[in-house]
Amino acid sequence: MSKPDTVRFRFNQAILVAAVIAFFGALPLANARTYLLPVLLVPLAVAVWAWRAGTDADARELRVRALAGQRRIDWDQVLELATDERGRAVARLDDGQQLTLPAVRGEDLPRLISVTGQTLPDDAAESPGQ
Template sequence: MSSADTIRFRHNQAILVAAIVAFLGALPLASVEWYLSPVLLVPLAVGIWAWRAGTDADPRELRLRALAGDRRIRWDQVAELTTDGRGRAVARLGDGQEVVLPAVRGTDLPRLVSATGQTLPGPR
């Protein structure tokens, strides 16, 4: 399976830039006293999350990536793709569990379905 077959959904990279700016802004505070150095961990964690978190979709599976791990869901486990009240994409699994797809909006569902090699029916 080539990476060309994979569709990637990521959060806006402006979050990563904001985390870098926050890290640089926290440096003077953290350098005042040693016990203030953990303040640097917050923008660092946000930056790593912004760089890593998202959803990868290919013809075999969905891969949900988070700050410190990932989860793979085969397409045959997905019963339905829908949206929640906030406009986020949600996968309902065959066992009734609902999984929010990181960085995927409801408007991205046609692109997500195209990763399976299938198409959505057109309007009637």
């Protein structure tokens, strides 16, 4: 269970529902021939990814979770939080890497920054269209 001061970003859970439906839809195919049993692994992997993948942030660190692992990044290593051309949030690190934050959109950046205890200037919090 997450702590109250931890912000969690996850993908839409409709992906998980679609993976479960795909799993049951693939059962007749997998039962037809034994060599088709690995077909069931695809929706199973998508379901685990949808349940697990995302970004967690607290005052100490940023944790990026994937299908089979996670990466912890101290806030001291993050030089900049920005958005890419597709509107996804990215973290530019002090070692030159650019890390896309799973399930975090550009409009989620103020909430991500607020968990660190820092505040944004008033003009940065407004959207460019206003």
